Amino acid sequence: MEINNQRINELLDQKLLQWHAAQEKRKYLGASMIGDECIRKVQLQYLGNDPEITAKQVRTFDIGHRLEDLVIHWLRIAGFYVITRDENGDQFGFSTADGKIAGHVDGIIQAFPKEINGSNVTFVEVKTMCSKSWNDTAKRGVLVSKPIYYAQVQLYMAYMPGEVQQCLFVALNKDTSDLYFEMIAFDAEAAQKYSDRAAQIVNASEANELFPCISNDPSFYLCKMCGFREQCRGAK
Numbered sequence: 001m002e003i004n005n006q007r008i009n010e011l012l013d014q015k016l017l018q019w020h021a022a023q024e025k026r027k028y029l030g031a032s033m034i035g036d037e038c039i040r041k042v043q044l045q046y047l048g049n050d051p052e053i054t055a056k057q058v059r060t061f062d063i064g065h066r067l068e069d070l071v072i073h074w075l076r077i078a079g080f081y082v083i084t085r086d087e088n089g090d091q092f093g094f095s096t097a098d099g100k101i102a103g104h105v106d107g108i109i110q111a112f113p114k115e116i117n118g119s120n121v122t123f124v125e126v127k128t129m130c131s132k133s134w135n136d137t138a139k140r141g142v143l144v145s146k147p148i149y150y151a152q153v154q155l156y157m158a159y160m161p162g163e164v165q166q167c168l169f170v171a172l173n174k175d176t177s178d179l180y181f182e183m184i185a186f187d188a189e190a191a192q193k194y195s196d197r198a199a200q201i202v203n204a205s206e207a208n209e210l211f212p213c214i215s216n217d218p219s220f221y222l223c224k225m226c227g228f229r230e231q232c233r234g235a236k
């Protein structure tokens with residue numbers, strides 16, 4: 001039997017894009033978006049706009065989600081007692097502002113391995129990265145290298161039920177399988193800053209006010225990479 005490589009790829013791309021388009025859309029402002037450098041991009045996403053996306057990007061995102069589950073599996077093998085669902089089978093997380101702002105964590109660490117000195121209530125956040133991004137994160141830390149992730153975990157700590165005062169951030173290098181671990185403590189000032197930003201986005205959206213473009217130059221580096229670039233220029 002002869003295999004038509006191009007035809008199979010075309011079929012997969014078509015079906016993946018259809019599958020992606022059929023997924024239920026978020027109806028809230030997610031904590032993972034709030035720290036993005038472009039506030040207009042965050043607002044467009046909150047308002048229900050879909051970014052332009054390729055089948056390759058869909059595959060990349062799907063691989064990332066599956067690898068995050070694998071990292072949790074590895075942590076459990078190492079002796080971390082991690083739970084990812086509550087008694088109702090739902091992810092742990094938070095919801096505030098009448099459900100308009102929300103987020104979900106990858107897991108809660110209820111106990112550390114005896115070889116690791118850990119005691120405070122901790123949640124775990126897993127991210128997957130290419131080598132360039134991973135190396136920069138390992139070198140400079142999450143606050144400097146990945147401020148969008150730093151904002152995300154600070155909002156979790158601010159709004160999660162209970163006294164969650166730290167996050168075990170885990171970065172997986174997708175190219176080498178190397179792991180980077182960083183314990184991030186609660187930063188009240190940062191949490192307030194991004195909480196205010198989230199409220200600003202929600203309030204502006206309800207008032208039908210759009211934030212300005214981050215740049216008037218379509219060739220600006222953030223605009224060139226943005227999946228909302230066409231919608232952004234035509235939005236009113």
